[in-house]
Amino acid sequence: MNQEVYITDYNCVTPLGFDVSSNWTALLEGKSGVGLHQIIQNQPHFYASMIDAEKVNKEFNENFNRDQLDNQSFTKLEKMLMLSLKPLVERHPVSEHTAFILSTTKGNISLLKNESALPEGVFLPNLARKIADFFGFKSKPIIVSNACVSGVMAIAVAKSMIRTGKYKNAFVIAGDEISEFVISGFNSFQAIGTEICKPYDKSRDGINIGEAAAAVYITSEPKNNETFCFKISGDSAVNDANHISGPSRTGDGLFASIKNAMAEAQISTSQIDFISAHGTATLYNDEMEAIAFNRMELEQVPLNSLKAYYGHCLGASGLLESIISMESALNNTLIPSKNFEEPGTSQPLNIIRENQSADIQYILKTASGFGGCNSALVLEKM
Structure with a gap:
């Protein structure tokens, strides 16, 4: 089927804001979320873009009550993903014809710290299932984890799934957090920049790692009242x-x-x-x-x-x-x-x-x- 597929809603959680409008305002003002952070104990500070954990907790507690959480605990990454997804689920109903796709490279890898055994939450299927179940998704979650193209590919996967005719719409969420594992890996390549990065500039010397969560709603049946398409x-x-x-x-x-x-x-x-x-x-x-x-x-x-x-x-x-x-x-x-x-x-x-x-x-x-x-x-x- 060559059915047309559209993005009609989105949201994001970043160091620059917990919704799209605050992010857009910050970008217009030229603000950067990148700063110096000590990510590995007793190691040098690195330039990175990190979301303050206290702000995540505060926003999470304001958006989700204890009855909803059903005594479950959630990691920082899970909270970021849930905050990005919640407004979309509130605006668009979930049915048996709704796909759920998670894009991430490392997921809850920070759970491995100081653990002698593998925690259940570190496995990507468990991360996806936990969030899907919380929001009442009926289909089996799909995971797209293909290095740094994952977020773009997840949109393409949603389009392909809808074109099969099995699904009418899809929610795609994406998220990764900064961890010692990620910083150590890129640092071993000598790929981390010594200042806020300078893409395409002659004096560029490497990347800054960042963390964020984002969500989009994708459909084959856009409504007339959509604010954009x-x-x-x-x-x-x-x-x-x-x-x-x-x-x-x-x-x-x-x-x-x-x-x-x-x-x-x-x-x-x-x-x-x-x-x-x-x-x-x-x-x-x-x-x-x-x-x-x-x-x-x-x-x-x-x-x-x-x-x-x-x-x-x-x-x-x-x-x-x-x-x-x-x-x-x-x-x-x-x-x-x-x-x-x-x-x-x-x-x-x-x-x-x-x-x-x-x-x-x-x-x-x-x-x-x-x-x-x-x-x-x-x-x-x-």
């Missing part, structure tokens, strides 16, 4: 099998993903109004993206990375950045790629440097990750 016009995921952690030097996987997504959307390069790129601020990722975008003749299209605002939120990054890109389209405003000053890639890119007005109909969202995975998504404002 974006068609998922095209998507693609291609693995270039280049390296376990290093991106392709030729951009083959990302190039193919973009080409396939645009072909499905039946649009040309000239119709893309804005690119929400991955932009990790590592030397090789930004260079690979520049090559791929130039191969697709997209070098003149306005482009940004949100990593200097949110850090790299792993499995949540693609979904969160898709939400912000749609918010940009609704507000006819392009957000600058923070901290970009001097081009640092061999191929030219049209990096957005300041808030600017723009008529945005077609959005290209891209993501790349470990293991050679690449994903692209074309969203059309209706």
Whole structure:
């Protein structure tokens, strides 16, 4: 079935705010959630974008009463995910034809700290089932955990599931939190930046890890009273099998993903109004993206990375950045790629440097990750 599928609602929880409107206001003001944090005891501070645990607890207690919780305890990540999802479930009914999809790379991995045995909550199916059961989902949860393309791929998976005819709508949630495990891993690659990151800039020296939760509602039957509607016009995921952690030097996987997504959307390069790129601020990722975008003749299209605002939120990054890109389209405003000053890639890119007005109909969202995975998504404002 070639049924049309749409995104008609979304929400997010980040260091910049616990809803989309507060996040959008913070972005317009150029605020960043990245700061110095001591994540590993007796180790140096790292630049990262962290959500204050006390704020999460306060917001959670205000939104969920004890009777609802049924004596269950919830981790910080679970609370973030539930806070992002709750407004959507309140606005859209859940039925047996509703899919539930969780995007995450590490889930509750922080539960492994100082544990001699594996806690049940650390397994991703258990995390997904716990949240699905709480909100009354009737279908079996689907998990998308494919490195840093997970958030973008989860949207594509929802579209495919709805097109089978088994589901009429889907809720996609995404979340990851900062942990010693994640910081230690990226630090071992010498990939963590010494300051707030600078995507595509000549002086960039690495990423900032971030944490966030996000949720979108996807449907084949948009209602007339929806405040907005974006068609998922095209998507693609291609693995270039280049390296376990290093991106392709030729951009083959990302190039193919973009080409396939645009072909499905039946649009040309000239119709893309804005690119929400991955932009990790590592030397090789930004260079690979520049090559791929130039191969697709997209070098003149306005482009940004949100990593200097949110850090790299792993499995949540693609979904969160898709939400912000749609918010940009609704507000006819392009957000600058923070901290970009001097081009640092061999191929030219049209990096957005300041808030600017723009008529945005077609959005290209891209993501790349470990293991050679690449994903692209074309969203059309209706």
